[in-house]
Structure formats: C-alpha cells, structure tokens
Amino acid sequence: MKKPIEKETRAYMTGNEVVAWAALAAQADIMYGYPITPQNEIMHYWTRLAPQFEREFLQTEDEASAGFTTLGGVMAGRRSFTGTSGPGHMIMQEAMCMAEMMRLPLVSIIQQRGGPSTATVIYSQQESTLACYGGNGEGFRVVYSTCNHQELFDYTIKAFNTAWKHFFPVFVLGDGYQAKMREPVTLYDPEARGVQMIPTKPLLGLPGTPGVDRDPAQLRNTYNTEEELFAVVEDLRKAYEEIVPQVAEYxxxxxxxxxxxxxxxxxxxxxxxxxxxxxxxxxxxxxxxxxxxxxxxxxxxxxxxxxxxxxxxxxxxxxxxxxxxxxxxxxxxxxxxxxxxxxxxxxxxxxxxxxxxxxxxxx
Amino acid sequence: MSESKVVKAVPKMPQSWRQETKAHKFCPGCGHGMILKALGEVVDELGIQDRLVFVCDIGCSLLAWDLFNADGVQTHHGRATPVATGLKRANPDLICIAYMGDGGGYAIGAQHLVNACVRNERITVLLANNTNYAMTGGQMAPTSLIGQKTETSPYGRDLAKQGSPMKGPEMVAAITGPGAYSARATVAKYKQMKSYIKKAVLNQMEGRGFSFVECLSACPTNWKTNAKQTWAFLEEQMGAEFPVGEKKGGDCNE
CATH class of the missing domain: 3.40.50.920 (Rossmann fold)
Incomplete structure (x- = not known):
C-alpha cells in the first residue's frame, strides 16, 4: 500500500488537518471520536483520508464511548487514537484513568477550549490539570504541550511511539488557536527521517489457546485489599519514575x-x-x-x-x-x-x- | 456407595472454564453461575476459546473476570459495551462478549447499548437481570418490579415516581437493523437459555449484526428470599413482567 506521505512536503493547513496527516504518517490504524469544537476537523480530515490508506474510523455516541472504544482498539493491538476538547475531555477522563491504571497506550489529541463548563469553543490553556492529573488517579501520563503546527505534526507522531514504548497514556495538548488557524508545516514520513514507529502488540486475543498453550490474558483494574492496591500503585509509580528522564522535555x-x-x-x-x-x-x-x-x-x-x-x-x-x-x-x-x-x-x-x-x- | 459413583455425580464443568479459579465467586443461589455455565458450554461447542474476549462490566458481573480460560478485561461500570465495540472494530476476528448486569446495561451504560444497537455492532451483549443493583447492596434498578422493595425503594417501586421496569430485549429488537438477534432467557429454563446464548454468539460469528440475550437471574442475597421464595419470584413475578422468548432473529418472524 502506498505511504500517505512519500516525500517531504511543505504545506499550509490548519492544525487539525496537520494532526490527521500526522496520525496517517504514524501508521495509526483507527480513530474513535465524537464531535466537539475545536477538535472536529481532526475527524473530518481523518474520515476523508483514512479509507484511501485502509485505516478505520468509528464515530461513537459520546466521549466516554470514544475513550473506551479507543482502549478496546489498543487492547486489540492496533495503533488507535482519539481527540477531544473541554467538556468532552472531562467525560473522556474516565477512560484515560483506566488507561493509567492498566498501562494502556492510549493516544489522545486535546484541542483546549475555554472553561469551566461549556464556556467557549475558542481557546484556553485550562485543560492542563485535567490532562496531567484528571480522574481518580496519580497522574501517570505523558502530556506534550505543542506551540506550533510543526510540533503538532512531530508530537502526534511521537505520542504513538511514547505510548507503545512506555505503556502510559499520552496526550498531545493543543488548543483552539492551533486547531483552527493555518500555518506552514513540513509533512514527512517518519521512517524517511530515521524515526521508526514502535511496533504495536495485542494485549488480548493472543496467539494460542488459553489454558492449553498459555495462561489467559486477564487484565485487571479492580483489587480487593488496600495492600494489594498499594503494591499495584507502587509498581506504577516506579515504572513512571523510571521513564521521566527519557520522556521529560523542555x-x-x-x-x-x-x-x-x-x-x-x-x-x-x-x-x-x-x-x-x-x-x-x-x-x-x-x-x-x-x-x-x-x-x-x-x-x-x-x-x-x-x-x-x-x-x-x-x-x-x-x-x-x-x-x-x-x-x-x-x-x-x-x-x-x-x-x-x-x-x-x-x-x-x-x-x-x-x-x-x-x-x-x-x- | 462406591467412590466412582460419587465422582460421576459431580456435574461436568465446561472445558473453557478455568479450573483453578473455581469455585466461582458468586453468592449461593445466584443466577450468574448458570448463565456463565451455559456460555462456557456454548464456547466449548463452538470451539472459540482461542478467539473469545470476555469483557466484564462492574458489579457482580465483574466476579466473572477470571472465570474462563479465555482472554478478558475488567472495565468500568457501563463501559463493557464500548470496550467490546472498540476491540471488535479493531480486530474483527475476535469474538467479543460484553457481560453485564441490568444497571450496567440499562442505566449507566444505556447510551452505549442503544448506540451499539443502532450501529448493529458485531458484538454479543449478555445481560443478567436480577431486578436490583446487587454488588452495591440491593438498590433499585431499571428492572425492579412495581412495588418491589429495595434499599432505595424501601416502600416499594412506585410507578408514578419511578416508572416501570425496563424492557431491554424488546428495545434491542426495535432499534437494531436487519441481522440482529435479541432474546430474553431465564436461568429457570437452562436448555432454552443456552440455545439463545448459542444463537447470539453464532450471530456474531456469522457477522450478521448485534446480538443480545437478557437472562432473568436470581439474587436471594438481596431479595432476602429462601430457595422456594427465590424460585417463585423468578418464575412467577419476574416471568409475568418479563416475557421469555426470542424477540428478533432466531425462530421469530422478523
């Protein structure tokens, strides 16, 4: 199948279109999403481009579903992503929290809008706390905050690799300005620049018959005792602290x-x-x-x-x-x-x- | 009595059940064990243990998370349907079964169930209807009967204030497209229940459409009933409110 981007191309486009191209270039298999401004055009461009490159899309009934179907996608071993904003981001935190607990490589693009509540569809930087520490968790996430269209492209690609390398949920935090304005950007195939996409792997539906060839893969997020949970969160903390030097950027x-x-x-x-x-x-x-x-x-x-x-x-x-x-x-x-x-x-x-x-x- | 006769008297466990996690974790008299035994036998008969992904909702249904020798995942309350949907969309070779109670399917996860139906997702939803939220201690559910006393309807469910019991399989039949399968079974009729579950799973395997079986189930712990009363509530009162049978696909005329 032909690559979405064969050679480096200078383009002039909106940030949402850049994200769609970046996800294609990063070999994303499927996007799950629900409409909310200013994120919509990621879906608009993805749904136009995806069938040309044998990629999939599912429009869900709400952001809870978009988040949890994306988790289903990653558990099936496909490079999956979603995008949202503002009130939708709040709803989606439930799934993001499950990803944090179960170390699922969820990738989400957040185009921040004004808050609290419905507020504006325009712009803000008010979703940082939510992206970093949303849910009833401890903030075991990686959150990239981009400042221009080139970075939206670069970090959307990078988000998939960070997620599938370290198995923590990864956010690309843009905003309404970046989503909606047009700006020059260089689109490229990551492999042509020596960036290998980290292979994905299924977490469920593994080869062989469970109980015969292997133990069943049964993923948990529910625990019975305080001590059991403490041990799980300690493991998460240690794993997260280990990746900090590799992941932290400034x-x-x-x-x-x-x-x-x-x-x-x-x-x-x-x-x-x-x-x-x-x-x-x-x-x-x-x-x-x-x-x-x-x-x-x-x-x-x-x-x-x-x-x-x-x-x-x-x-x-x-x-x-x-x-x-x-x-x-x-x-x-x-x-x-x-x-x-x-x-x-x-x-x-x-x-x-x-x-x-x-x-x-x-x- | 010779020892061999004693061994023979022990009911056979489905091959796809995970021996080391037995006995199962449900209360004595609970219906979940029977629903899951029927599912286990169906999985054995269809030979799909290596393709099955068992997606658990929260509530008593979560206690089934390690019941099978099959891959599976615990989700959040109401979210088994979208997780199964996401898995199936990403890898259609998997056989995805979302397992939930009436609260998970008809209340907190109702929008997911409705829209999975509308999209005719090629997944199977198995739902245990025991007319209450059992894991949390017996609160009123969308399926509680009129007049039924629960922890949050201590004077009985009031039709005027709390509405009437949710009719899931009828709704599923009404809003799904061609190829869907919907039925209501009861743990009181095991063979029929198993045949419905088998048809539902086959419906997914053949890629025909959404498939759904609600199983009327017993909850003596929260109903505070003895064996005789449990059976009477299940067969008589629940049976009168929730007609058992196929609602779409199978042997009914679509």
Missing part, C-alpha cells in the same frame, strides 16, 4: 544569563520568546523556559535556571494550573514569582513585555 530561550525568567508553555511560547527579543533589545536580560512535557515536568532542568534568575514570571491562559506544577517542581527555589494569568484568553507579546519591564523597575 526548551530554553536565552536562559544562560537571564535575570528575568519567563515560564510559558504551548502557544504562549511564541509571545514569550518575542517578548524576550524585545526586552533584550531594551537591555533587559530576559529569558524563556518552556516545559514541552507538562507531565512529567523537566524540573531538574528548570531548577538551576529558576534559582539563578532575579525574578520569574509565569504567563498562562489559565489561572495558574501549570504554575502550581512549577512551584511544586522547583520547591526550595527562593526566586520571587509573579504571574500573568488570562484564563481562556490569548496573551500578547506587549503584555508580557510590560509586565517584565515593571518587574525590572521593582514595581
């Missing part, structure tokens, strides 16, 4: 000598880095640290940079969801932290710049 921008450290993730990265440029031109030694994985957080990398700085600014289109993770991650660092929170609203370069200038003046 980006630094002018951090080496920076006195004013801006911490921002996702699409706010763009305005933060623009602000750093402008501030440097004005003689202010600003820098930007960007957690690429919100979970696990690259706290070891952040701590020395944060301690060296005079002041820290956390800029976020939410009321401190990621800031809480940061203060927890750099516990012991005494650098004062200021905040620029705009829940559900975009953050402009000028706003960050003005805030840092005021901080530098000691206002």
């Amino acid at each position: 980006q630094t921008y002018d951090c080496d000598d920076c006195e004013y450290l801006i911490i921002a993730h996702g699409v706010v990265t763009r305005t933060a880095q623009e602000a750093v440029k402008n501030l440097r031109a004005k003689g202010i030694k600003a820098g930007h640290f960007r957690p690429v994985t919100l979970r696990p957080l690259a706290a070891d990398a952040l701590l020395p940079i944060a301690c060296r700085a005079k002041k820290i600014l956390v800029a976020e289109s939410a009321l401190g969801q990621v800031k809480r993770m940061i203060t927890d991650g750099i516990y012991g660092c005494t650098t004062p932290i200021e905040t620029l929170y705009k829940p559900g609203e975009g953050i402009y370069t000028e706003e960050i710049e003005a805030k840092v200038l005021a901080m530098a003046k000691g206002e």
Whole structure:
C-alpha cells in the first residue's frame, strides 16, 4: 500500500488537518471520536483520508464511548487514537484513568477550549490539570504541550511511539488557536527521517489457546485489599519514575544569563520568546523556559535556571494550573514569582513585555 | 456407595472454564453461575476459546473476570459495551462478549447499548437481570418490579415516581437493523437459555449484526428470599413482567 506521505512536503493547513496527516504518517490504524469544537476537523480530515490508506474510523455516541472504544482498539493491538476538547475531555477522563491504571497506550489529541463548563469553543490553556492529573488517579501520563503546527505534526507522531514504548497514556495538548488557524508545516514520513514507529502488540486475543498453550490474558483494574492496591500503585509509580528522564522535555530561550525568567508553555511560547527579543533589545536580560512535557515536568532542568534568575514570571491562559506544577517542581527555589494569568484568553507579546519591564523597575 | 459413583455425580464443568479459579465467586443461589455455565458450554461447542474476549462490566458481573480460560478485561461500570465495540472494530476476528448486569446495561451504560444497537455492532451483549443493583447492596434498578422493595425503594417501586421496569430485549429488537438477534432467557429454563446464548454468539460469528440475550437471574442475597421464595419470584413475578422468548432473529418472524 502506498505511504500517505512519500516525500517531504511543505504545506499550509490548519492544525487539525496537520494532526490527521500526522496520525496517517504514524501508521495509526483507527480513530474513535465524537464531535466537539475545536477538535472536529481532526475527524473530518481523518474520515476523508483514512479509507484511501485502509485505516478505520468509528464515530461513537459520546466521549466516554470514544475513550473506551479507543482502549478496546489498543487492547486489540492496533495503533488507535482519539481527540477531544473541554467538556468532552472531562467525560473522556474516565477512560484515560483506566488507561493509567492498566498501562494502556492510549493516544489522545486535546484541542483546549475555554472553561469551566461549556464556556467557549475558542481557546484556553485550562485543560492542563485535567490532562496531567484528571480522574481518580496519580497522574501517570505523558502530556506534550505543542506551540506550533510543526510540533503538532512531530508530537502526534511521537505520542504513538511514547505510548507503545512506555505503556502510559499520552496526550498531545493543543488548543483552539492551533486547531483552527493555518500555518506552514513540513509533512514527512517518519521512517524517511530515521524515526521508526514502535511496533504495536495485542494485549488480548493472543496467539494460542488459553489454558492449553498459555495462561489467559486477564487484565485487571479492580483489587480487593488496600495492600494489594498499594503494591499495584507502587509498581506504577516506579515504572513512571523510571521513564521521566527519557520522556521529560523542555526548551530554553536565552536562559544562560537571564535575570528575568519567563515560564510559558504551548502557544504562549511564541509571545514569550518575542517578548524576550524585545526586552533584550531594551537591555533587559530576559529569558524563556518552556516545559514541552507538562507531565512529567523537566524540573531538574528548570531548577538551576529558576534559582539563578532575579525574578520569574509565569504567563498562562489559565489561572495558574501549570504554575502550581512549577512551584511544586522547583520547591526550595527562593526566586520571587509573579504571574500573568488570562484564563481562556490569548496573551500578547506587549503584555508580557510590560509586565517584565515593571518587574525590572521593582514595581 | 462406591467412590466412582460419587465422582460421576459431580456435574461436568465446561472445558473453557478455568479450573483453578473455581469455585466461582458468586453468592449461593445466584443466577450468574448458570448463565456463565451455559456460555462456557456454548464456547466449548463452538470451539472459540482461542478467539473469545470476555469483557466484564462492574458489579457482580465483574466476579466473572477470571472465570474462563479465555482472554478478558475488567472495565468500568457501563463501559463493557464500548470496550467490546472498540476491540471488535479493531480486530474483527475476535469474538467479543460484553457481560453485564441490568444497571450496567440499562442505566449507566444505556447510551452505549442503544448506540451499539443502532450501529448493529458485531458484538454479543449478555445481560443478567436480577431486578436490583446487587454488588452495591440491593438498590433499585431499571428492572425492579412495581412495588418491589429495595434499599432505595424501601416502600416499594412506585410507578408514578419511578416508572416501570425496563424492557431491554424488546428495545434491542426495535432499534437494531436487519441481522440482529435479541432474546430474553431465564436461568429457570437452562436448555432454552443456552440455545439463545448459542444463537447470539453464532450471530456474531456469522457477522450478521448485534446480538443480545437478557437472562432473568436470581439474587436471594438481596431479595432476602429462601430457595422456594427465590424460585417463585423468578418464575412467577419476574416471568409475568418479563416475557421469555426470542424477540428478533432466531425462530421469530422478523
């Protein structure tokens, strides 16, 4: 069968279309999904493209079903994924929590919209806590926060490999801006760039007759005693902590000598880095640290940079969801932290710049 | 009595049952054991142990999670249907059986059951109807009879306030497309129940459509009944409310 992307192609498309192409390029077998804005066009493009490459799609009755059918897909050993947003993301957390408990390689693309509740269909960074710590669990997940279309492409591909390598649920956290706007992007076949897709394997329906050739594969999430559960969660914790050094990602921008450290993730990265440029031109030694994985957080990398700085600014289109993770991650660092929170609203370069200038003046 | 005669008197366990997890975990007098024995014999007769994926809902049905020598998975309450759907869509060679109670199928998982029917998913849903939420201690279920006393209807289910018992197989028959199979069986008629379960599984194997069997089941623990009362409630009261028989496919005229 022909490959979806034979040679590197420069394209100009929306983020949702980029995700569909990335999932094709990553050899995803099946998508399960339910309509919600601003995620819909992932399904729109997938349903148009998938039959051309013998891939499957199921439109479910709700996000609970989308989550649990995706889990069925991965248990059958197929590279499966789903996408959602906002209230749908809340509903889907039930399945994500089961994936966390049973170490199922669930991949979901989250295009964040405004919250709480139905709120807006536009944009926010208000689903970080939900993606990282949703459900009645302990946050055994990997959450990538992308900042542009190229990253949506790269990290959607990477999400499948992280999931099937480490067997924890993986989230690609985009947002309504990234989902809906058009931007240049380079589409490529991962194998042509030396990125091998990690093979999938069935967790149920294994070869041979259970009880004759092998023990049955019977996957559990229910336990009888406190001690039994504690042992299971300890195993999860240890397995998760082992992958942290391999999985945690971050980006630094002018951090080496920076006195004013801006911490921002996702699409706010763009305005933060623009602000750093402008501030440097004005003689202010600003820098930007960007957690690429919100979970696990690259706290070891952040701590020395944060301690060296005079002041820290956390800029976020939410009321401190990621800031809480940061203060927890750099516990012991005494650098004062200021905040620029705009829940559900975009953050402009000028706003960050003005805030840092005021901080530098000691206002 | 010679020893060989004693051994002969022990009922045969289905080949597909997992010996080391027996005796099963259900209460004495519970109907689940009989439903699962019938399923086990069907699996043996059809020779599908190596293709079966047994998907358990939460509630008493979860106690069946390691009952078979077959691959299986525990899910969440109400979510056995979508997990089985996801498995079957991803690998149609599997034979996916979602096993649940009346709460899992008709209340918390009702939207999944309805839409699996509408899409005519090629899976089999086996549902035990014992007119209450048994694992959680005997609360009112969608299937509780009018006047039935439960922990959350201590004065009896009131038609005006709590509605009437859910008729699952009739609903499934009404909303599925051609090729679907729907029946109501009872543990009181074992051979008939087994024949319905067999037809349901065959329906999936032949890729005809959604297949569904509700099995009227007994719950003496929560009904607080002795053997005689249990049987009377199952056969007389439940039998009068829930007509046993095939509702679609099989021997009925579609």
